[in-house]
Amino acid sequence: MTHDHDLVLRPTPAQTEAALNPPPGRGGGDLVVETLAALGATTVFGLPGQHALGMFDALRRSDLRYVGLRVENNAGFAADAYGRITGEAAPLLLSTGPGALTSLAALQEAAAASAPVLAISSQVPTTGLGGGRHGYLHELPDQAASFRGVVKSVHTVRTPSQIPSAIEAAWKSALSAPHGPVWVEVPQDVLLAPTAIPVVTGGDAFPEELPPRPELTAVAADLLSKAARPAIIAGGGVIRADASKKLRRLAETLQAPVVTTPGGKGAFPWTHPLSLQSWIEDRHTTDFLEDADVLLVVGSGLGELSSNYHTFKPRGRIIQIEADLGKLESNHPALGIHADARLALQALLETVTEREDPTAPERVRALLAKVAERIAAQELALEQDVLASVRRALPADSPSFWDMTILAYWAWSAFDAKGPNHMHSAQGAGGLGYAFPAALGAAVADPTRPVLAVSGDGGALYSIAELATARQYGLNVTWLIVDDGGYGILREYMTDAFGEASATELTRPDYVALAESFGVPGVRTTPENLEQDLAKQLASPGPSVVLLPAVLRMFAPTHLD
Incomplete structure (x- = not known):
């Protein structure tokens, strides 16, 4: 009897000839880029460095597109967005020590948001591995240890022949649910070593699936079918699993209202009769969810933001579908289903019983009216007008990326x-x-759509160097910078907590003049002209900056009502 796993694909005569006669001048760096290409990569992000030059030299001999940023952390953010937009593992090429460590904050964001980033770093020569202090430039006693608490998996290569398998294993790890960043490190001498290993032409790029346990989905389906007031919280796991259509079908089958977390934005149609939208930080919404007798949480760990800063006290039964095992029941007791959101929702769709509940849309409308009334009472017209102007200016199918700023x-x-x-x-x-x-990473992933970035003036200074990247590659990104003279959200926090703020005020440049010095068009706008100015820049090819001087305020902390 022959089993499928016993089948071996035999090389064709042409493949055999190519394998026996690899092109001259190749090294370990070529094995890196060949493996990436064989797995399906088309684009890599990164910065070169002394130990990593073997990888970057090999890029000349490959068809991979290289996008170089000016700071490693920013290269990590670009790869993060590329992974989110394409659903592919985004290669990030880095150098040893300072270059590697500078990417850590970006990899932490990728891990928290389940973005598939494949970071490949150089290392000191193999003689320097395993501890000790050999005096190499950029040397760390244990570079991999700096990443183990951040990424999904760490892979250290010690010989050229290990490179294809290590990268393939990391690729599959990055794309297995939950998606996330992974780390591969290759010593300098291995990257530079000449190799007669055949050109890498194939690899298993298919990640492992994470299906739900059938006995758990059977119980979940029974609870949801019999619920009197079911509700759904949809998190970022729904987006990463491309499960939005299945979520909508299930909500309609159950007549269950849906609220999305910040990470789950767009997972459910905003204007749908069952949409509670995203007012998850509103006390009225929290009350509504607490009143559900069965609450289905899909792709969320019910962390700080999605639990209204841990004030959420559910009275009903929780069903939690989560691909990240560490998040399962980490904040609330639940019927925990460790699974990819798409596969779990499909299992529920096949087993739930349709519910009739004509009151559900009415309850949703009443809840949203309460939210609107509450916000209207806070006299925040400027903030609402600015956000509405951004929404009208941005094409419906364009992605947007938001920094940690009040408008976000x-x-x-x-x-x-x-x-x-x-x-x-x-x-x-x-x-x-x-x-x-x-x-910028999103614009590389899909150059057919303009992309919006939104920052405060404090956050903007972190990434101002990337105006050079935007100009160099002609990327279609419009950057809205809301200039309030400092770290606005921290100013509010400190004033509320201590009566006055310190360390929050900033001297900043003329952002319009600075953008123009990079060859990037800049325009200074007002709240009244924002929609027109932003729309004009979004419609123009290439990068641009729109500066909005304005002091915005947050709506009141809803959980203190």
Whole structure:
């Protein structure tokens, strides 16, 4: 009897001839780029460095497109966004020590948001591995240890023949649910070593699936079918699993209202009769979810933001579908289903019983009216008008990337993403400087659509160097910078907590003049002209900067009502 796993694909005569006669002048770096290409990669991000030159030299002999940024952390953010937009593992090529470590904050964001980033770093020569201090430039006692608490998996290569298998294993790890960043490191001498290993032409690029346990989905389906007031929280796992259509079908079958977390923006249609939108930080929404007798949580760990800063106290039964085992029941007891959101939702669709509930849309309308009334009472017309202007200016199918700034905090709750995988922010790890370099990565992934980046003036200074990258590659990114003279959200936090703020005020450049010095068009706008100016720049090819001097305020902390 022959088993499928016993079958071996035999090389063709042409493949055999090519394998026996590899082209001259190849080294370990060529094995890196050949393996990436064989796995399906077309684009790599990164920065060169002394130990990594073997990889970057090999790029000359490959068909891979190289996009070089100016700071390793920004290269990581660009790869993160490329992975989110394409669903592919985004290669990130880095050098040893300082170059590698500078990417850590970006990899933390990728891990928190389940973005598939394949980071490949050089290392000191193999004689320097395993501890000790050999005096190599960039040397760390244990470079991999710096990444183990951040990435999904770490792979250290010690010989050229290990390179294809290590990269293939990392690739599959990055794309297996939950998606996430992975780390491969290759010593300098291995990258430079001449090799007669045949050109890498194939690899198993298919990640492992994570199906739900059938006995658990049977119980979940029974609970949901019999529920009197079911509700659904949809998180970023729905987006990463490309499961938005299945989520909608299940919500309609159950007549269950749906709220999306900041990471799940766009997972459910904003104007759907069952849509609670994204007001997950509103006390009225929290009350509504607490009142559900069965609450289905899909692709969310019910962390700080999605639990309204841990004030959420559910009274009903929770069913949690989560691909990240560490997040399963980490904040609330639940019927925990460790699974990819797409596969679990499909299993539920096949087993639930259709519910009739004509009151569900009515309850949704009442809840949204309460939210609107509450926000209207806070006299925040400027903030709502600015956000509405951004929404009208941005084409419906264009992605947007938001830094940790007051307008982004508004957008988490009040912005209609117009579709899944359209709105992205740094709310996973919460670091500054995400928006602009991430938007550049998205523009590389899909040059047919303009991309919007939104930053405050504080966050903008983290990534201002990437204006050179935007100009060099002619990327279609419009960068909206809201200039309030400092770290606006921290100013508010400190004033509320201590009566006054310190260390929040910033001297900043003339952003319009600075953009123009990079050859990037810049325009200074006002809240009244924002929609027109932003739309004009988004419609123009290439990068641009729109500066909005404005002091915006947050809506009141809803959990303190």
